[in-house]
Amino acid sequence: MSLVYNEDQLQLQDSARDFLSARSPASVQRAIRDQDIAAGYDAGVWQSMLDLGWSAVAFSEADGGLDFGFAGFAPLFEEIGRHLGASPLLSSIVLCGGLIEQLGSEQQRQQRLPQLISGELRLALALEENARHAPEAIQLEARRDGDGWVLSGEKTWVADAREADGWLVVARESEGRCGVFHVRADQAGVQTSARSMIDSRNMAALRLDQVRVAADDRLGSNDAGKALDLVLDWGRACLAAELLGMSETAFSMTVEYLKTRVQFGVPIGSFQALQHRAARLYADLQLARSSMMAAFAQLDRPGGDDRERRRLVSLAKWQAGQVAQRVSNEAIQMHGGIGVTDEYDLGLFLKRMRMAQNQLGNSDYHCQRYSDNRSA
Amino acid sequence: MNELEVFRQETRAWLEANCPASMRTPMPSDEMVWGGRTVEFKHEDQRLWFERMRDKGWFCPDWPVEYGGGGLSPQQVAILDAEMRRLHCRPPQINLGIWMLGPVLLEFASEQQKQQFLPPMAGGEIRWCQGFSEPNAGSDLASLRTSAVVDGEDFVVNGTKIWTSYGNKSDWMYALVRTGPMEPKQAGISLIVLDMASPGVTVSPIDLISGKSSFCQVFFDNVRVPRSQLIGELNGGWPLGKALLQHERSAMSKFSESALPTHFDLGEFLGKYLASPQTTAETVLQQRAVVCLMQEESFRLTNQRIYQTLRARQDASGLMAIAKLVHTEQERSKFELLLEIMGNHAMGWQGEGFDQRELDLTGAWLMSFAQTIAGGSSEVQLNVIAKRVLGLPEAK
Structure with missing residues (x-):
């Protein structure tokens, strides 16, 4: 089980970071809100993601994909989280594409997957x-x-x-x-x-x-329960990566602020009360990252055990949700007044975090699911 | 077949031929073998395993052969470790000298000192203990005051060291002592080694809230230590002490691997004391237990990630900085939760009405309070993370 990114994943992460920081920084998310864009994402950014091949990452070459493995989504969604990048990558590609791949007949896959990957169909x-x-x-x-x-x-x-x-x-x-x-x-x-x-x-x-x-x-002819369970786990792992990316960004904004904000004649980051709170968040982030990496590793494991997969994905989503909760609350508190202004980006992170925490299962849901799938 | 593969085959064959079957079973805590002048064996197999590994030089497989080591390359050591794990071989002995002092002597000691101290260490003849903390120098170690004053060819040592594990059973001590001024306090510290049998050394074990412990306080009353037992430069001991503490982590992990019987698995107790929750309160307890299990699994994964990060030659310093903090605090939370789940069963002190596992648990719970303090308290760990990992500024 690989818990560190390999060369290919690191390269994908670098290119995602370059693209998103240039084309989809947090200000784009702000513009989507202020201009009340119904799609909830920037069509040009989405088209570029498609051009970069992000929608093809996990599909097999036979289905029109790049056959990179599911592990490609870990660095992508992490960077999407860092930059608050809005797109239908999760809904249309990971979830719907995943269901068509898992459930669809040969013909259904051929009709729909290439269109989905190209973005013609959303x-x-x-x-x-x-x-x-x-x-x-x-x-x-x-x-x-x-x-x-x-x-x-x-x-x-x-x-x-x-x-x-x-x-x-x-x-x-x-x-x-x-x-x-x-x-x-x-x-x-x-x-x-x-x-x-x-x-x-x-x-x-x-x-x-x-x-x-x-x-x-109707996709395929069998009961969809088992495939749905698997594909929702793909989505949950992606949300865990997105949450972790958001949490790490909110955390580094906070550490930066602690170093530069001066009160009582010193940077507030020199106060031990704040240092220790920041240090604990750092430890929490590491546990969440290890769990996220384990979930992705399990999803790419051929013939992996279903209970093991459910347990590790629920662990990842639970940890990511917990750490997002703590980091966002502490980030705003340590920023003080500026943290609750609309002008500052932290609020955008807080709002997206809470949505992603709830989506496809909040902490209580995944605590229960972890328990249900624990080895006896 | 390349050379390493040949080495693997040979090692496997040698271990299979030489590690007695009884030494391939989980080790009860009272069957750990400690090297030293008074080494004790409970069975003949323990002695055989000890002597065979010693004669191979594999108590310290990576040390040069001339100092009693095995002369193996790092890759060969990794193979030996893996093969021993594969066969479930017990560690043939436990020896803090080899794990902590040895590497520092190899790097900083004079040739004569290496000749004097390393071969007996590698042969398991001398058991070592550590003299760092003092009653008034805990987290602030550099404020230590045990003095070593030059008098002819000797130092004369006066003062006291505390929290010395197995001080009453050890043959020699490595100690940080004050040989220079208090200001700046790090600059007046030296590293010396001394024979615990020297006149003027007395040792008294310390009882903890958990009962008997391996911790001791050591007193020095005009103890004469030859100047030849100064390691490194006079007043140059502080960096050596820091180097020693860096080896403490790996030593502790080897130690805990070999001390498995003290492990208490939350799942084991859940099945017995909270099998089917009936009330809301029991359901809440069970959910807290699941949270505890999830945190533990995340930490195990983090440990694996540390290993993989190092193997990938990436920076793992931040991850390593959280390990002690997270592990000891998780352990304490687990025991506290078990107290709530088990009620009075987890608070028995001795005698009837409790099974041995329950009594052991009481002790382990109380001992968990020492773990978040010993070897760098949680607060010190948080300081390290804040300053070295996050780069937050020093207080003015």
Whole structure:
């Protein structure tokens, strides 16, 4: 299990850092908010990410990918976190692309994956029906109707749903089976309602009223539960990396501030009360990084054990969520007044952190899941 | 087959032929073999294993052969370690001299001193202890006052050292003593070695809140130490002391590897004392236990990451700076949580009504308070992280 980046990952990280700091610094996130951009990301930045091959990283060459392995997403999402880079990379590529790769027939993959990787097609995952992550509590119903299916129900929290070309809708079939259906944006019976969130990104509620889809719009023919569990773990690991990137940035902003802010005639970083708090955050960040690296290593392990994967991914998401919570709170407190002004970027980090902490399972969720998958 | 592969094959064959089967089993804490003048063996196998490894020079495999070492290259030492782990070989002996003082002597001692001290150390004939801390020089070690005054061909040593592990069972001590002025206080310190059997040395063990301990206080009353036992320059001991402390981490990790019986696994006790939570309070306790387990796993992964970072020749100094802090504090939290889960079962002192594991746990819990203080308190570790890793400024 490799817990340090290899040469290829380091190169990917360098190029991601160069690109994001030039093209998508925190000021871009601010502009998305101030200009109220419905997509929640900058279309030009997303196109450049596609041109850089970020959407192709994890897919096999047969599916139109680069075959780099899932480990490529660790440095990418870490840098995305550092720069608050908004994009549909998680929703459309990692989650929807992952589900098509895992569930789709040969034909379904060939029809959709190359388009998804090129960006011609953008999908969002319609999963959540509760304010907190609960993938096992899906109510939205899929009923067989002749050759096809009829979908009815609500998806209340769908990230990147607005302006998408379509959605992958997770639905409950008869006998508790779970299926994933491709619903197109222009289909009759679908209604989207925007939700304006603290991170100014793209969120909407979806209502499906007797939406008819063809047989071929169901990904594969098997129960989707196992694949969904795996693909959500990919997303969770990416969120852990993003959270870690955000936390490390908020932390280094704070350390820098402690060195330069003068009160009582000295830099406030010379006070032991603050030094020790900063040192503890540094230790927390290291534990979170080790856990994140272990999760990615496990995801790329051929034939890895499912329980082991769940345990390590939940550990990573839990640690990343915990450290984001502590770092953001301490960062703002140690900055003092400037930390609560809108002008300063810390607030943007705080808001995106809380969203990412909640997305695909908060700390309590992953504590439970870790416990459930602990070796006896 | 390259040379290292040949070495691996030979080493494996030698270990299989020479490490007795009973020395390939987990070691109870009372079966650790300590080298020294009064080395004790509980079984013949212990003696065999000790003597065979000694004669190979493998108590200190990386030292030059001329000083009693094995003369192995770093790659060969790594192979030997790996093969010993593979066969579950117990350490043939425990010896702080080899792990801590040895490397410093190799680097800083005169040729005559190396000839005098290294071969007996490598042969497991002398057991060493450390004299650094004093009652008024703990975290602020440089304020130490035990004096060594030149008198003819000797130093005359007066003062006291405290927290000396196994001071009552050791043959020789390496000690930091004051040979110069207090100002600046680091500049008046020297490193000397002395025979614990010298007239004027007395040792008294210290009882801790956990009961009997290996810690001792050592008193020096006009103890004469030949000047030839000064290591390095007069008043040049401070950097040597710091070098010694850098070896402490690796020594401690070897020590804890070999002292596994003192390990208390939270999962083991959870199954027994909190198998099926019924009430909200029990559920909360269980969740806290899961949090504890997650922190422990993250720390184990961090230890692996330290190893991999070093192997990749990247900077691991920041990671190494958190290890002692995180580990000792996690241990204490774990024991505190076990107290809450087990209630009175974890607070028995002796006798009936408790099984041995429970009584051992009480001792380990109380001992965990010493671990966050010994070897650089948590506060000192936090200072190190703040200043050396994060680069925060010194207080004015």
